[in-house]
Structures are given as C-alpha cells and as structure tokens.
Amino acid sequence: MxxxxxxxxxxxxxxxxWCGGKLTAAARFAAADHPxxxxxxxxxxxxxxxxxxxxxxxxxxxxxxxLVMAAFALCAVFALAALAALxxxxxxxxxxxxxxxxxxxxxxxxxxxxxxxxxxVTALVLADRIHVLCxxxxxxxxxxxxPDPFFQAMVYMFYNSRSLFLTGLWTTLRLAFFGTIFxxxxxxxxxxxxxxxxxxxxxxxxxxxxxxxxxxAALYATVIRGTPMMLQAFIIxxxxxxxxxxxxxxxxxxxxxxxxxxxxxxxxVSLNSAAYLSxxxxxxxxxxxxxxxxxxxSLGMSAWQAMMKVVFPQALKNAIPAIGNEMIINIKDSxxxxxxxxxxxxxxxxxxxxxxxxxxxxxxxxxxxxxxMTCIISAFLNALSRRLSLSTYRGIPSSN
Amino acid sequence: xxxxxxxRGLEKSFGxxxxxxxxxxxxxxxxxxxxxxxxxxxxxxxxxxxxxxxxPESGQILxxxxxxxxxDTDLDGLRQKIGMVFQSFNLFNNKNVxxxxxxxxxxxxxxxxxxxxxxxxxxxxxxxxxxxxxxxxRRLSGGQKQRVAIARALCMEPEIMLFDEPTSALDPExxxxxxxxxxxxxxxxxxxxxxxxxMAFARExxxxxxxxxxxxxxxxxxxxxxxxxxxxxxxxxxLSRYLEDKAL
Numbered sequence: 001m002x003x004x005x006x007x008x009x010x011x012x013x014x015x016x017x018w019c020g021g022k023l024t025a026a027a028r029f030a031a032a033d034h035p036x037x038x039x040x041x042x043x044x045x046x047x048x049x050x051x052x053x054x055x056x057x058x059x060x061x062x063x064x065x066x067l068v069m070a071a072f073a074l075c076a077v078f079a080l081a082a083l084a085a086l087x088x089x090x091x092x093x094x095x096x097x098x099x100x101x102x103x104x105x106x107x108x109x110x111x112x113x114x115x116x117x118x119x120x121v122t123a124l125v126l127a128d129r130i131h132v133l134c135x136x137x138x139x140x141x142x143x144x145x146x147p148d149p150f151f152q153a154m155v156y157m158f159y160n161s162r163s164l165f166l167t168g169l170w171t172t173l174r175l176a177f178f179g180t181i182f183x184x185x186x187x188x189x190x191x192x193x194x195x196x197x198x199x200x201x202x203x204x205x206x207x208x209x210x211x212x213x214x215x216x217a218a219l220y221a222t223v224i225r226g227t228p229m230m231l232q233a234f235i236i237x238x239x240x241x242x243x244x245x246x247x248x249x250x251x252x253x254x255x256x257x258x259x260x261x262x263x264x265x266x267x268x269v270s271l272n273s274a275a276y277l278s279x280x281x282x283x284x285x286x287x288x289x290x291x292x293x294x295x296x297x298s299l300g301m302s303a304w305q306a307m308m309k310v311v312f313p314q315a316l317k318n319a320i321p322a323i324g325n326e327m328i329i330n331i332k333d334s335x336x337x338x339x340x341x342x343x344x345x346x347x348x349x350x351x352x353x354x355x356x357x358x359x360x361x362x363x364x365x366x367x368x369x370x371x372x373m374t375c376i377i378s379a380f381l382n383a384l385s386r387r388l389s390l391s392t393y394r395g396i397p398s399s400n
Numbered sequence: 401x402x403x404x405x406x407x408r409g410l411e412k413s414f415g416x417x418x419x420x421x422x423x424x425x426x427x428x429x430x431x432x433x434x435x436x437x438x439x440x441x442x443x444x445x446x447x448x449x450x451x452x453x454x455x456p457e458s459g460q461i462l463x464x465x466x467x468x469x470x471x472d473t474d475l476d477g478l479r480q481k482i483g484m485v486f487q488s489f490n491l492f493n494n495k496n497v498x499x500x501x502x503x504x505x506x507x508x509x510x511x512x513x514x515x516x517x518x519x520x521x522x523x524x525x526x527x528x529x530x531x532x533x534x535x536x537x538r539r540l541s542g543g544q545k546q547r548v549a550i551a552r553a554l555c556m557e558p559e560i561m562l563f564d565e566p567t568s569a570l571d572p573e574x575x576x577x578x579x580x581x582x583x584x585x586x587x588x589x590x591x592x593x594x595x596x597x598x599m600a601f602a603r604e605x606x607x608x609x610x611x612x613x614x615x616x617x618x619x620x621x622x623x624x625x626x627x628x629x630x631x632x633x634x635x636x637x638x639l640s641r642y643l644e645d646k647a648l
C-alpha cells in the first residue's frame with residue numbers, strides 16, 4: 001500500500017521531467033540568452049491557439065474589449081521586440097551577448113517584466129476558455145435535442161449516454177485486467193512446456209514427451225500470433241456455443257447466460273495474451289546467463305529446482321514491464337471484441353453513434369477515453385518499473 | 401587406496417572439433433591437482449566433464465567407484481559431493497549472499513533453515529565475508545563474489561572441489577585474496593582439481609601438476625618435476641612463456 005502511495009506521489013514529478021526532457025533540446029538555442037523571453041514566446045503561441053478554441057464564444061475576459069485590446073497590444077509589442085532580438089542574435093552570433101542592445105541589464109529587466117505580463121495574459125485567456133467550456137457543457141447538459149456544433153454534440157451525446165459509455169469503459173478495463181492476469185497464468189504453464197529440451201540422459205519416452213510439449217507450445221504461439229484477434233473471437237465464441245448446444249439440453253437463452261459474449265471475449269483476450277506473454281517469458285528465461293543454471297546444477301539441484309528457484313524468478317522480474325505493456329495493448333485491442341457483441345467501450349461508442357445518427361463525435365469521445373486510460377496506466381507502470389529498477393519502455397506500446 | 405576420482409578414456413567433441421582425445425587421470429583423496437596448459441588445450445572442458453556439465457562422448461568418470469556417465473546413476477546426488485567454482489562466479493543474482501549459500505543445502509539436502517544458515521555463516525566467516533551476509537550478491541567485487549562462490553560450494557560439504565580458472569576474471573590486485581582462501585582449503589586436506597594460469601600458486605600448493613596440450617595429458621608429475629625439469633618440449637615451451645612474464 002505504501003509503495004502504491006509513493007508511486008502516486010512521484011507521478012506528477014515524473015511526468016514533468018519527461019516532458020521537460022523532450023523540450024529542452026529544442027529550446028536550447030532560443031533560450032540561451034533570454035530564458036524569460038523564450039518561455040513567454042511559447043506562452044504567446046499557446047494564447048494564440050487557445051483563442052481559436054470555441055472562437056465564437058467569449059468568457060469573462062475576452063468579452064471585455066478594452067482589456068483585450070490592451071493585452072493584445074502588449075503581446076504584439078513583446079513579440080516584435082523578441083523577434084528583433086532573435087534577428088540580432090542570428091546576425092551577431094557569438095558577439096551577441098557582449099554587443100547587442102538587447103543584452104544590457106535594463107533590456108533584460110524589461111524583457112523579464114514583459115514576460116510576466118505575457119504569462120498573465122495567457123493565464124487570463126486560459127481561464128476565459130475554461131469559463132466558456134464550463135458554460136458550454138452546462139448549457140449542453142440542459143438541452144433536449146442534439147446540438148449541431150461538433151464539441152457540443154460530443155458533450156451532449158456523451159452526457160446523455162453516459163451510463164452506456166461507463167459500462168463500456170468498465171468492461172474494457174475488466175477485459176484488459178483479467179485477460180492479462182489469466183493470460184499470464186496460462187503463459188507460465190505454456191513457457192514451461194516450451195522450454196522442455198530433451199537431454200541425452202533422458203529415457204526415450206521422456207524425450208518424446210518433452211519434444212511433444214515444446215512443439216505444442218510453439219504451435220500454439222504460432223497459431224495465435226498468426227491470426228487476427230477478431231477472427232479468434234468469432235471462432236472461440238462459436239466453438240463454445242457449439243459445445244453447449246451439442247452436449248447440453250440448454251436453451252439458447254440459458255447458453256447465452258453462461259457462455260456470454262463477455263466470457264467469450266475474456267477467453268479470447270486471455271488465450272491471446274497467453275501466447276504473447278509466453279514468448280516474452282521464454283525470451284526472459286533464455287536471456288538468463290547459462291552460468292546460473294550451471295551453478296545450481298553443480299550444487300546438486302535438479303533441472304526443475306534450478307529453473308524454479310534460480311532462473312525463473314529472474315526471468316519473471318525482467319518480464320514485469322512486458323506484462324504491463326500487454327495490459328495496455330489489451331485495453332486497446334479488446335476493442336475488436338465489439339464484433340462478437342461484447343459491450344466494451346468501442347461497442348458503446350458505435351451504439352451511441354447509431355442511436356443519434358452521428359458518428360465522429362462519439363468515436364472522438366471513445367478515442368479520448370482510450371488515450372486517457374493508456375496514458376495513466378503506462379505512466380503508472382513506468383513509475384513501477386523504475387522503482388523496481390527495471391528497464392522501462394518509454395511511451396505506449398503498439399499492438400501485438 | 402582407491403582414488404576418489406578416476407577418469408578412463410574420456411573423449412569429447414564440439415561439432416567437428418575434438419577437444420578431449422582420450423584422457424586418463426586418477427585423483428587421490430586429499431590430493432591437490434593443478435591442470436595447466438595453453439588456452440584451448442581442453443583443460444576447462446575436462447574439468448566441466450568431471451561433474452558432467454559437459455557430457456563426454458565416451459569414457460568413464462568414476463567418483464567413489466560410481467560411474468557418472470552411466471544413465472542410471474543419481475547424477476544430482478553425486479554432484480552434491482562435487483563442489484564447483486566457476487571463472488565467472490555465477491552467484492545467483494536473485495539472492496543475497498547468505499541465501500546463495502543456503503539455497504542448495506535447504507532445497508537439495510533438506511537441511512532446516514537455521515542449521516543451513518549457521519553452516520553458511522561459518523563458511524562465509526572462513527572466507528572473510530562475515531560482514532556481507534545480507535549484501536546483494538550483484539554488488540560485491542569480483543574477489544568477494546568468488547569467495548562467496550567458494551563458500552557456497554563448501555556449504556554442500558563436498559568431498560572434492562573443482563576450480564575452473566577461479567582467478568582469470570579478477571583484477572590482478574585481488575587475485576591474492578581468492579588464492580589465499582584456496583590455499584587454506586588445500587591445507588585443510590580438501591581434495592582439489594584446479595584449472596589455473598597462476599603458475600606460482602600451482603607450484604606452491606599442488607601435489608601434482610598435469611600439463612594438457614591439444615586434448616591430451618602430455619605430462620604429469622610433482623611441481624618440482626614439471627616446473628624444474630619438464631620432459632616434453634611443448635611443456636618447456638609453455639612454461640618458458642610464463643617465465644618470461646613472471647619470475648616463478
């Protein structure tokens with residue numbers, strides 16, 4: 001529990017450091033002499049972009065014309081001065097710092113205060129936009145009919161179908177979480193089959209069984225990895241359904257309550273993850289130095305003991321980031337299960353789109369929810385692997 | 401007296417390359433045998449065959465009269481009595497120093513934890529690592545790792561110890577600390593087979609020197625015989641290369 005809390009606590013800092021790293025490289029040239037000017041230049045660009053969001057709506061700040069005129073005049077002067085400084089820097093190169101008029105202490109001070117003002121304007125514009133956003137959402141929530149503008153329609157449909165979206169979100173999370181857990185358990189079994197190698201000391205029938213186990217696990221991984229998950233979902237659903245109709249006297253309704261779309265979907269995700277994770281674990285086992293096994297065997301431990309007590313624990317620890325990645329992949333890839341009627345997030349978005357005859361806004365809503373989920377979970381997993389001092393995978397893993 | 405280890409007609413190839421071409425060697429109880437020879441002469445392979453980490457194609461390895469190469473022998477049981485120390489230490493990376501030493505006694509010999517830990521601490525004390533029992537085995541220096549590896553092997557109370565170039569991966573200034581531990585072990589009467597390039601150590605500690613060349617034992621005898629008056633030209637050649645580097 002404490003570990004969990006401390007991970008949560010370190011998250012914001014980690015995120016900021018990550019963003020910082022990406023920007024610093026680009027910033028170095030422009031920021032070398034006037035960091036304040038550089039930062040407020042960024043603020044200006046941000047302000048400019050913000051104004052174009054809901055450009056026909058004005059909040060408490062932008063509706064006050066004289067204030068806006070003053071603020072924008074200030075920004076314009078500041079931007080022109082900064083531009084002049086940049087040109088001067090390009091022209092003077094090394095001599096800029098010693099010779100340019102933009103580098104006198106007075107000019108630097110002016111630039112600093114100017115940048116504070118620009119940041120203030122940005123903050124005001126941002127607050128104004130948030131004000132507009134809240135007002136819009138409130139008004140949309142009170143509406144009886146689907147409004148026309150894109151954003152309003154998106155909010156309207158999300159708000160009015162929120163229970164469907166939330167059901168879908170919850171199902172997606174359950175599929176990804178339990179699918180990964182079950183897949184992992186199966187993968188452990190598979191990898192033990194996979195790594196069986198006959199030795200010259202084995203009896204012939206043992207050799208045969210070992211080869212059979214290893215071939216079976218390899219075949220399983222090949223079949224699963226070589227076919228689309230959507231197709232697997234269909235096959236698994238209909239195979240299960242067929243088994244119930246052939247071997248039981250249950251009615252279709254009864255079968256559907258046992259072999260539900262969700263259970264079939266969860267089976268698909270689990271079997272799929274099992275194949276990928278077993279390959280990950282096999283790689284993990286193979287990456288452990290052979291000397292570890294040799295040392296264990298030389299002490300009289302059996303092959304099984306050497307695997308269980310020495311090699312596998314190490315392989316498992318190295319595989320933790322990959323298991324996390326599999327979960328993120330499952331969040332995204334479980335979306336194909338809408339084809340067999342699992343009510344997950346993609347299914348919810350498609351349904352709502354069907355109800356309102358409006359597609360794009362709902363798919364954008366779903367995309368945003370997926371994005372938020374994957375970002376949160378990958379940030380959490382990165383923090384976790386850093387804590388366990390494992391190699392981390394930056395960014396969001398791509399599909400299998 | 402019956403030798404503790406008796407090797408007859410041992411042959412081993414890697415692919416087309418024949419590494420051991422018929423080795424016969426007896427090791428008596430309490431004897432310290434050093435195997436020397438140029439790189440690629442097959443001495444490490446021979447040592448690794450002695451506890452069947454490498455499987456020979458033909459020949460016999462009799463340990464206390466039991467043939468290790470026989471498919472019906474309890475190999476794991478015999479390996480408990482044959483300690484091995486590797487060039488690359490091979491400490492278990494997922495265990496601390498103490499757990500490295502107690503893992504095999506507890507899981508193989510079913511010794512209770514407390515007793516296994518007492519034995520381990522005694523052996524770690526003997527190699528001068530009493531203060532490191534809870535240390536992460538990955539954070540030790542090479543010399544410390546190798547001393548833990550020796551203590552780990554001793555915890556199984558072996559009847560013979562095999563050393564596979566135990567100091568080759570160490571910095572010159574810490575080779576001594578490992579050799580000291582081995583010297584003590586020899587003095588306590590442990591049967592040892594050591595593959596080494598440390599000629600001074602071999603000369604001082606061993607009862608018998610075995611010189612290997614191209615997969616065969618070319619010459620063997622007491623240190624005085626082999627170092628003082630080598631019979632074979634190749635032995636002389638090999639030793640002279642060492643004499644140029646270091647004064648023996």
